[in-house]
Every structure is written in structure tokens, then in C-alpha cells.
Amino acid sequence: MLKNHTDLISSEIAEGTGAGIALATRPEGFRTGLDIWFSDLERNRGPVVELRPKGLKSHQVELRFGNFARPIIEQISEAPDEDIELARSLIESIKAEAKVAIPGQTMDGWLVSDGRFRMHATLRHAESSDNPEAMIATCREVIVPMMAAMAELIGYDVMVVEVDDDDNLEGAVTKREITRRERNPRNRLLCLRIHGHTCKSCGLIPSSLYGTAGSIIEVHHLQPLSSLGEPRKYDPRTDLAPLCPNCHRAVHTRKPTPYSILEIQSLMGEHVD
Structure with missing residues (x-):
């Protein structure tokens, strides 16, 4: 059933992050989980979000970096302060819906410094976590801002329209x-x-x-x-x-x-x- 909703999930994440998204379903015993990553990076060369059922009504989400993600982590380490603050604010917004933890770091001062970085979030639903609607809700409330934070740190470009020719340089x-x-x-x-x-x-x-x-x-x-x-x-x-x-x-x-x-x-x- 979840496979019928993967296009919706990937499009919502792409819209929120401004980046191409790849995902794959993953068996979790008799249940189904998701792996999500940026499509222009191989799964082992960037951040990967894993969603798995936890108990009857919860989802566990973990963000980690692949084994060959050192170049992208080095790129993230050079992110401007403004981008870091936006990324932190996006993660902070998850706390209204889910329990969030970053092992070994504080929520208001976390940084991606090496491949050991992990981020965990748990979201409890009113109904079964196997319900596709619950999976979509977890993606919308947790994974979209989580991946958006990583997209901001990586520095995915934002398209900017051209200004009028008669604008002076400062105005432009x-x-x-x-x-x-x-x-x-x-x-x-x-x-x-x-x-x-x-x-x-x-x-x-x-x-x-x-x-x-x-x-x-x-x-x-x-x-x-x-x-x-x-x-x-x-x-x-x-x-x-x-x-x-x-x-x-x-x-x-x-x-x-x-x-x-x-x-x-x-x-x-x-x-x-």
C-alpha cells in the first residue's frame, strides 16, 4: 500500500527542500520502512533518513550520513552562519510534533562535524503506524524539515529572477x-x-x-x-x-x-x- 504513496511523499519532500529526492521502501519484518536521500548524491555519499515503524502507533526517524559522505560533510562545515541558523530553526520546528534528539549535542547549537552525526525523532500517531496516511504525516512533519535543514547546509541553489536593467548595483x-x-x-x-x-x-x-x-x-x-x-x-x-x-x-x-x-x-x- 505504501508504494502507491511514494510519489506524493517524494514530491512533498522535494518541494520543501528545493532538491531532487530519491527513496526506497525497506522491509521491517512484516512491516515497511523508508530510506530517503538526495537524488544527486549516492545513498552512501550524503545524508540518509531512515523511517521505521516503532510499536503499534509510532515512527522512529533517524538521519545519518553514508560511509563515503566525507566530501559533503566538509562542504556542510563551510556553511554560512545564516544557513546554519535556518537549518537549526527547521529542526526546532519539528519539536512541536515529535521528540527530537541529537546525541552528544544541544538542540540550539548542533553542528554536522563528522560522519558520526545522528539525529533521531519519534512521532506518535492516533492510529496504526502502518497506515499510509500516518507514514505521509511523519514525512510531512518530520522528514521534510529534517531534509530541508540538510539541503540548506549543503547549499542547494535558489533560483533568483533577473532585476530590471535600470536598477543601480546596490538596488539590484x-x-x-x-x-x-x-x-x-x-x-x-x-x-x-x-x-x-x-x-x-x-x-x-x-x-x-x-x-x-x-x-x-x-x-x-x-x-x-x-x-x-x-x-x-x-x-x-x-x-x-x-x-x-x-x-x-x-x-x-x-x-x-x-x-x-x-x-x-x-x-x-x-x-x-
Whole structure:
């Protein structure tokens, strides 16, 4: 039964991580587990997540590195501080649903330093852990943010649109950085895990209106980088907010400084019959 849902699982993980995903089912006695890894890395050359049933209603998830993952671990060790903080925040978000442990390290200061790194999470369900829906829930609540954290540390690229030719260099760099942060699937994932899928401006929940076609909520950078007097630490938990496409478009109609969410709400109030 689980094999019928592997495409859904891999697509959700790919969407949340911004990377290609490979997975394989694995027999666990009379039950079934999953192995998940990045498709551009062989299973033994990068992080691998193993999902296995535990008891009647729980899943045990373990993240480890393959025996030949030293090059990717060295790459991770050079990750910028901003990427490390985002990765830690993604793992922190799992704790709302599951018990998480990183042997020998603290949850707020963990680092991937060598091949002995392990991360464990246990999620208990209301029904049998053999139910495919329970497996999907574990992937959504635990494995997606776990793999997204690894994708951020590895540094999978984020596509950035080109800016207008008439932008000066500083403006172009600013636009690229805002776009990179708003379009980074890991930033989006963390923003929505923390703030939910409700537009912070108009209150619309797109999925409640459009059903399965409603996964269109966007994330907005609350404070334009151009307004900062000096560089400061970037935190996607507080610097991004979910907006529906209409409100996000409206926010950016004013240039160079976009409208605030409160200003957009005020404008909407002025035009309500």
C-alpha cells in the first residue's frame, strides 16, 4: 500500500527542500520502512533518513550520513552562519510534533562535524503506524524539515529572477537578496510551519477556497533590506510572513519601499462597502 504513496511523499519532500529526492521502501519484518536521500548524491555519499515503524502507533526517524559522505560533510562545515541558523530553526520546528534528539549535542547549537552525526525523532500517531496516511504525516512533519535543514547546509541553489536593467548595483543586489530569501523553499517551509497558511493581511486561507489547487500562499520579506541602516542578522521566523498572491502583489506596488501589512489592511478597509 505504501508504494502507491511514494510519489506524493517524494514530491512533498522535494518541494520543501528545493532538491531532487530519491527513496526506497525497506522491509521491517512484516512491516515497511523508508530510506530517503538526495537524488544527486549516492545513498552512501550524503545524508540518509531512515523511517521505521516503532510499536503499534509510532515512527522512529533517524538521519545519518553514508560511509563515503566525507566530501559533503566538509562542504556542510563551510556553511554560512545564516544557513546554519535556518537549518537549526527547521529542526526546532519539528519539536512541536515529535521528540527530537541529537546525541552528544544541544538542540540550539548542533553542528554536522563528522560522519558520526545522528539525529533521531519519534512521532506518535492516533492510529496504526502502518497506515499510509500516518507514514505521509511523519514525512510531512518530520522528514521534510529534517531534509530541508540538510539541503540548506549543503547549499542547494535558489533560483533568483533577473532585476530590471535600470536598477543601480546596490538596488539590484538588494532585490536579488530579497527574492532569494522569499523564494528559498526552506525559508518558505519554515515560515509556513511557524505562521501557518493564512494570509497575514486579508486572512484568506487559499486551500480552503481552492482545495487541492490552493497551495499558493507566498512568503513576504517584512523589512526591505534597503531600509536597514546597517547589516543585521536575518531570521526567517520573524522576517518573513505568509501572504496570498493578491496581497503580496499589492504590497510591492509601492516602490522603492513596499507597503507594510498594516498599511495594506488599512487600504482594504477604506474600500470595503
